[in-house]
Each structure stands twice: as structure tokens, then as C-alpha cells.
Amino acid sequence: EDQVTQSPEALRLQEGESSSLNCSYTVSGLRGLFWYRQDPGKGPEFLFTLYSAGEEKEKERLKATLTKKESFLHITAPKPEDSATYLCAVSLQETSGSRLTFGEGTQLTVNP
Amino acid sequence: DGGITQSPKYLFRKEGQNVTLSCEQNLNHDAMYWYRQDPGQGLRLIYYSQIVNDFQKGDIAEGYSVSREKKESFPLTVTSAQKNPTAFYLCASSRHGGPGNTIYFGEGSWLTVV
Numbered sequence: 001e002d003q004v005t006q007s008p009e010a011l012r013l014q015e016g017e018s019s020s021l022n023c024s025y026t027v028s029g030l031r032g033l034f035w036y037r038q039d040p041g042k043g044p045e046f047l048f049t050l051y052s053a054g055e056e057k058e059k060e061r062l063k064a065t066l067t068k069k070e071s072f073l074h075i076t077a078p079k080p081e082d083s084a085t086y087l088c089a090v091s092l093q094e095t096s097g098s099r100l101t102f103g104e105g106t107q108l109t110v111n112p
Numbered sequence: 113d114g115g116i117t118q119s120p121k122y123l124f125r126k127e128g129q130n131v132t133l134s135c136e137q138n139l140n141h142d143a144m145y146w147y148r149q150d151p152g153q154g155l156r157l158i159y160y161s162q163i164v165n166d167f168q169k170g171d172i173a174e175g176y177s178v179s180r181e182k183k184e185s186f187p188l189t190v191t192s193a194q195k196n197p198t199a200f201y202l203c204a205s206s207r208h209g210g211p212g213n214t215i216y217f218g219e220g221s222w223l224t225v226v
Contacts, residue, residue: 004154031211031212032211032212032213032214034214034215036217041200041220041222042219042220043116043118043202043204043217043218043219043220044155044202044217045217046214046215046216046217049212049214051212087154087155089155091211091212091213092211099157099160099170099211100155100157100215102154102155102156103154104152104153104154105154
């Protein structure tokens with residue numbers, strides 16, 4: 001069965017304290033791994049798409065990496081405004097639709 | 113501005129009623145999706161549509177219905193057959209329907225059963 005597991009479930013950091021979020025997957029035929037940021041009561045905001053092992057993408061304080069079994073979202077010197085839930089999702093090699101299978105998310109809190 | 117618009121933001125449903133959530137996009141995207149989000153759980157796919165006049169069931173389609181008569185619009189009806197409809201509903205779209213396409217989300221609609 002295809003699975004996406006995110007860890008930790010929740011993470012508290014002090015402002016400036018760098019860390020990483022993990023997304024591990026057991027799927028066949030990965031066609032893309034997606035990271036989203038979701039603020040309370042809002043829809044997920046797209047951050048990155050990674051397509052192949054070894055690929056890396058950066059945006060401001062965020063950097064996403066991908067291996068054959070997992071992806072990391074590295075947060076460098078976080079600020080309080082980075083507090084949100086970060087969602088990981090995978091797109092599979094199916095014949096119909098760009099369906100995404102989501103993990104349950106990591107709730108990040110950055111304290112000033 | 114281009115984007116995905118969901119309405120209403122908050123909706124209350126009485127037992128036995130059908131309600132319809134609206135979703136409109138002006139991104140000229142071919143594919144549209146409906147997801148459901150429950151507290152502490154990941155998003156689950158209800159229905160998706162790759163082209164106009166065509167749609168497929170997702171993982172939790174029971175108690176829901178959709179239509180795709182226009183490229184821009186993909187309304188979701190929550191029927192009385194849905195036993196636990198209280199949730200956050202998210203509409204999304206992608207340029208094309210094939211795997212690997214980036215999916216963009218609207219701001220969501222809260223549905224509460226009263």
C-alpha cells in the first residue's frame with residue numbers, strides 16, 4: 001500500500017534555530033513529491049516540486065531535498081512567520097489523474 | 113488576479129439537507145479536484161476531473177456528487193447520504209491532469225452539520 005509519513009508531528013523551534021522536517025514514502029512509480037505550507041483555516045500554499053532523487057530546490061529560508069525513500073525540508077534560521085503546518089504529498093505513476101497522496105503534516109512553531 | 117475561488121467560506125447544514133460548495137478558477141487549468149481535510153488528518157481526495165464533462169471518484173466519494181459543465185467550474189454537492197460531513201473542504205486545480213502536475217489550492221470552505 002502506498003504510504004506517506006511525515007515526522008515529527010509537531011516541532012517547536014526558537015527563532016534562528018535551524019532544523020529539518022522529514023517525509024518518507026513507500027510508493028511505486030513516484031512522479032513527483034510536493035511540499036506545501038498551510039496556515040490555520042487556509043488552503044495549502046505550494047512550495048516545491050521534486051521529481052528525481054538528488055534534486056534540491058530552495059526558496060528563502062527553505063530548502064527541499066529528495067532521495068529514493070524520503071524528502072527533507074530544511075529550515076535555516078527560521079522566523080516566527082515560518083510557523084505553519086507543512087504538508088508533503090506524492091504523485092504516483094497512474095494512468096488517470098494527477099492524484100496526490102498526502103502525509104498528515106508537521107506543525108511547526110517558531111518562537112521569537 | 114488569477115486564482116481559485118471557493119464559496120461560501122462557512123456553511124451550515126441541517127440533517128437531511130443537500131448543500132453545494134462552489135469552486136471557480138480563472139487559471140485556465142484543465143484539471144480540478146476536491147479534497148476533504150479533517151483535524152489531525154491528511155487531505156483525502158473526493159472527486160477529480162481532468163477535462164470538461166468528465167470526472168472520476170477519488171478515495172472517499174460516497175455521499176458526494178460533482179459536475180463539470182464548464183472548464184472554470186467544479187461544484188461539489190454534499191448529499192444527505194454523507195454521514196459525517198463536518199470538515200474543511202478544499203478545491204484545487206492543475207494545468208493538466210497527468211501525474212506530476214503541480215496542484216494549486218483554493219482557500220477552503222468549512223462545512224458544519226447543525
